[in-house]
Amino acid sequence: MKKTLVSALTTALVVGAASTTFAAANPFSDVPADHWAYDAVTQLAADGVIEGYGDTTFRGQQNITRYEMAQMIAKAMARTDVSASDKALIDKLAAEFSDELNNLGVRVSNLERNADNVKWNGQARYRYWSQRYEQKDGSTKKQNNDQLNFRLEPSAEVNQNWHVNARIDALTDPSKDTDATVKLARVWAQGDYKNFQVKLGKLPFFSTETAGMLFDDQFSGAQVTFGKNLKATLEAGRWNLNSANKQSNLNHATSLGDNAANYQGIALNGTAGKFYGGAAYRHFQSDCFKHVNEVEESYKGYKANTDEANIWSVGAGYTFDKNWNLYGAYAKNEKADRFGTAHNIQLNYKGAQKANKGSWGAYTAYRYMGGNVAFAPTYETFISNGVNNVKGWEVGTEYVPFTNVTAAAYYFNGKQLANDRDAELLFGRVNFWF
Incomplete structure (x- = not known):
């Protein structure tokens, strides 16, 4: 079926406009005001049913394809301010062009689906640390820090098995009123299959077997996980040592060697009823590890004979009921002569659910956090300018005052491992989730 554009529009898609005078600027240079189809064409252009060509022409004598006609019908179908007779005419045209409209509908649906496949999550949060360290002369060194953080976490579907994920962080110190530091913290492709998962890129680095006692960061490389109730994870890549806790011995050493370490790791994690646990072995290699035995007071001039860190770790937990949970973990760096062990035992009651x-x-919890093995722990009392290379007790609570708003307060009190002097920290946080 071939019709001229003017004929098709004026006989089929005018939608009541032909009898209406449309006092608007002429949208097309080749449709003069005295043209018999002027009112219909200008009205349809104003309603978005027709668009013409990029050179301001309408080309009304040009033949159109069935697909072009279906596009115009689809736009007319979207209109709601039509009379009953015009609605009947549009329905008849829709029936005649059903195949083309179905194809067009598939295309539109796919575009909408692809747009919906990009999911955005994020949070805005404020954190505050107030730490106290006893000095050699018995005095107390006090340090307070706070931080504003805005985080976006997009996830885009590639196909039914693959997604691309990212995390964008903006950090600023509100006490200094400086511009925020914005960074792409993570970006990785993830493939999910039955009992098998692969991640490639700059991806999350979490010591699951110790519930994050050792690492909660990111590394660049690859991760493969397979299994069902018992899962094996293989990892390899590079880890940026500058992510280490600022109070850890590793952080002091980064100025003395390569700031990125080659990394390989293997972990097993599983569940059996109310029991869960795992074990892992991780190997790192960097010049920085020649200095991990050093402490702040004596690292100058110290030399070690290894550039490796070999860390093995185990952890296990038991869920008593919906309210109570007990968990413990232990880790050791075989290459560290001092401060090379870490252990933690924690009893949890209930839990804050941000949507509730x-x-x-x-x-x-009781934590023993050797600074040469617990390099980047998940505990917020031990990250950023928190404490590390310490042992002691910690208590905390979290509450949801409003939906998707959480508030938390943690307190640590213990001793420094290097000299047995007091170490104390108070931490607070407010999160707004979206």
Whole structure:
């Protein structure tokens, strides 16, 4: 079926406009005001049913394809301000061009689906640390720090098995009122198959077997996980040592050697009823590890004979009921002569669920955090300008005052491993989730 564009529009898609005077600027240079189809064409252009060509022409004598006609019908179908007779005419045209409209509908649906496949999550949060270290002369060194963080975490579907994920962080110190530091912290492709998962890129680095006692960061490389109730994870790549806790001995050493370490690791994690646990072995190699035995007071001039860190770790937990959970973990760096072990035992009660207003949780824990093995722990009392290379008790609570708003307070009190002097820290946080 071939019709001229003017004929098709005026006989089929005018939608009541032909009898209406349209006092608007002429949209097309080749449709003068005295043209018999002027009112219909200008009205349809104003309604978005027709667009013409990029050179301001309408080309009304040019033949159109069935697909072009279907595009115009689809736009007319989207209109709601039509009379009953015009609606009947549009329905008849839709029936005649059903195949083309179905194809067009598939294309539109796919475009909408692809747009919907990009999911955005994020948070805005404020964190505050107030730490106290006892000095050699018995005085107390005090340091307070706070931080504003805005985070976006997009996830885009590539196909039914693959996604691309990212994390964008913006950090600023509100006490200094400086511009935020914005960085692409993570970006990785993830393939999910039955009992098998692969990640490639700059991806999350989490010591699952110790519930994050050793690492909660990111590394660049590859990760493969397979299994069901018992899962094996293989990892290899490079880890940026500048991510280490600022109070850890590794962080002091980064100025003395390569700031990135070659990394390989293997971990096993599984569940059996109310029991869960795992074990892992991780190997790192960097010049920085020649200095991990050093402490702040004596690292100058110290030399070691190894550039490696070999860390093995185990952890296990038991869920008593929906409210109570007990977990413990142990880790050792075989290459560290001092401060090379870490262990933690933690009892949890309930838990704050950000979507559930009024929910809350609390915990108490004993932590022994050797600075030459617990390099980047998940505990917020030990990250950023928190404490590390310490042992002691920690308590904390978290509450949801409003939906998707959480508030938390943690307190640590213990001793420094290097000299047995007091170490104390108070931490607070407010999160807005979206």
